[in-house]
Amino acid sequence: MEELLQYLFSGITNGAIYAVIALGFSMLYNATDLINFAHGEFVMLGGLGLVTFWTVFNLPLPVAFILAAGMGGFAGFLFERLAIRTVSKPQPIVLVIITVGASIFLRGAAMLVWGKDAHGVPDFSSHEPIDIFGATLLVQSLWILGIVLIMVAGLHFFYNRTLTGKAMQACAINKRAAWLTGIPANKMVLLAFIISTSLGAAAGVIIAPVTMCSYDMGTMLGLKGFCAAMLGGLGSLWGALIGGFLLGSLESLGVGFFSSGLKDAIAFILLLLILYIRPQGIMGTADSKRF
Amino acid sequence: MKIEKKPVFIAVAVLVCIAMIFSTPAWSKDTYKIGGIFSVTGRASFLGDPEKRSMEMAVKTINDNGGIDGKMLEAVIYDTEGDPTKAVMSISKLISRDRVIAIIGPSTTPTTLAVMPFAQKAKIPLISCAAGNKITQPVNPYIFKTAQSDVLAVAAIYKHMQDKGIKSAGILTVSNSFGESGRQQLEKQAKNFGINIVKVESFGAKDTDMTPQLTKIRSAKPDAVVCWGTNPGPAVVAKNVKQLKMDIPLYQSHGVASPKFIDLAKDAAEGIILPTGKILVADLLQDADVQKKVLDKYIDEYKKSYNLSVSGFGGYAYDAMNILAKALKGSDGDTKKIRDALENLKNHVGVSGVFSYSKEEHNGLGPDAFVIVRIKNSGWELVK
Secondary structure, eight states: OHHHHHHHHHHHHHHHHHHHHHHHHHHHHHHHSOOOTTHHHHHHHHHHHHIIIIIISOOOHHHHHHHHHHHHHHHHHHHIIIIITTOSSOOHHHHHHHHHHHHHHHHHHHHHHHOSSOBOOOOSSOOOOEEETTEEEOHHHHHHHHHHHHHHHHHHHHHHHOHHHHHHHHHHHOHHHHHHTTOOHHHHHHHHHHHHHHHHHHHHHHHHHHHOBOTTSHHHHHHHHHHHHHHHOTTOHHHHHHHHHHHHHHHHHHHHHSOGGGHHHHHHHHHHHHHHHOTTOSSOOTTOOOO | OHHHHHHHHHHHHHHHHHHHHHHSOOOOSSEEEEEEEEOOSSTTHHHHHHHHHHHHHHHHHHHHTTOBTTBEEEEEEEEOTTOHHHHHHHHHIIIIISOOSEEEOOSSHHHHHHHHHHHHHHTOOEEEOOOOGGGTSSOOTTEEEOSOOHHHHHHHHHHHHHHTTOOEEEEEEESSHHHHHHHHHHHHHTGGGTOEEEEEEEEOTTOSOOHHHHHHHHHTOOSEEEEEOOTTHHHHHHHHHHHTTOOSOEEEOGGGOSHHHHHHHGGGGTTOEEEEEGGGGGGGSOTTOTTHHHHHHHHHHHHHHHOSOOOSSHHHHHHHHHHHHHHHTTTTTOHHHHHHHHHTOOOEEOSSOEEOOOSSOSSOOOGGGEEEEEEETTEEEEOO
């Protein structure tokens, strides 16, 4: 019983990490119909940014948080202006490959700036792990959990209640039609990139104390986050949340009851199964295909 | 346009061919060419970069002192980026184009295993800087190495456990070649020290939470946990052990024996016990220690040459170069003679230990190459 609870807590910790990354994938997909495979690298930028602003410059945590997330957003701004918008024939496959290229570039740049070693940051609050029925949960996991929920709620509000959010979705559904109705489509795409990448960087900031940060942390996290987003249904914010927690819990239960060697295999077998049985994901709707 | 381009292209091709023919260096009688293959960049650059610097430093010192038998040394160093394919390309270049008489490196076990057959076939002595046990077991006549094997690290850990009366252990290893090799040794040697392994678990190199594995180990109730990996995984393990409030000793491998680990694990590092080469604790060693003088000289020279703090890994290449220098004496550049001299080398006091090679032993180190340290107040403390 105690063990089961501990596995679930581990699942929550990892699940929250996957969920917050999945959120960035879904958010951008919602707004631009594009999958940004460099998203994991923006998470890495956020984490390493926190290392610099918080532990090197000794800024207060909230300031360092905002600066790191802002840095991610600014990198996203440059990415969209310099690499995405300049493409003359923006077919999806071309853009996806550009994002893969950008991820390699960002990883190399981060290696030059921060070096090849991993960096650690302290927890946000130096509180002992919480003990519940003999199983323990890190306080940082609760931080991650709380911030993820705030992010999802915020995005939900943005898309459904604000004009800008609705305009952004309109651009994703049909860019030309949106443009005809007077929505500045280019600006919307740019804004979506900035929001998504700064969310990614914020994710990096909050997971940094748990994962440790290094220039190459983004790849695996990005893949797992993508996996979680697909599980939950790409484009669905709540789906990203559910996908993340499902993936995290199944991984830790798999380690607990089967073998630790199978951990990553479980995630990807699950992804294949879901894609086979329910290609649109758990929360996705069957008619979500857009033109 | 197309027709005009053709003659230019042919001219360039001809020029390239001529350049390639003439660039093949003529064998010079005044220098000994020594090859170096290190992962200077890429993932394993923490090994290759200090190794390259240390080798260059050793070569410079030898040349400043008049070379060997009046001949200067010339180092030809290639970067593998930690990639076995590039390592094979490098060794082919060293053997066929640069015509080196001996090779130092590569830095990692996979790259070494990839290039070994080439050195063996060309009958050129190769002194690897990698730790893997498979490099010198079984013995290949032309392959030597200077890094301490994990065999010795495991023995050092188990010896300490035995002294402390620890009877059972749970082991947690990273799922890459370093962890696999460590796990094999841990399982193989446990019997010799009367230790019962109650649980074997593994984790991925990039995993962010190891509490499930540790929970499984905890429920098997061992007297101690041994974690085998390289940063950052073991730092996460250290944190998780504290999180789960496990109050049994945690042993780590020599793979994390660097200040970086303490920096990553922070408070969770306190009390962790691990084996390390003596270079990390050089200032704690007693003056009577045979290696003390060599260590101080190496650290001092390295700091002066590069204005960098010394790492635990550059010593492998430094030792290799100095051992090779001894073997080169009187060899007249004959690779067979160099090999024989290497195999007969005895009691060479190096940075990583005291080397005595023989026909059966091409690593040449004993258990005294490792000391056991405990992390205390974010520093190291020698334990008996």
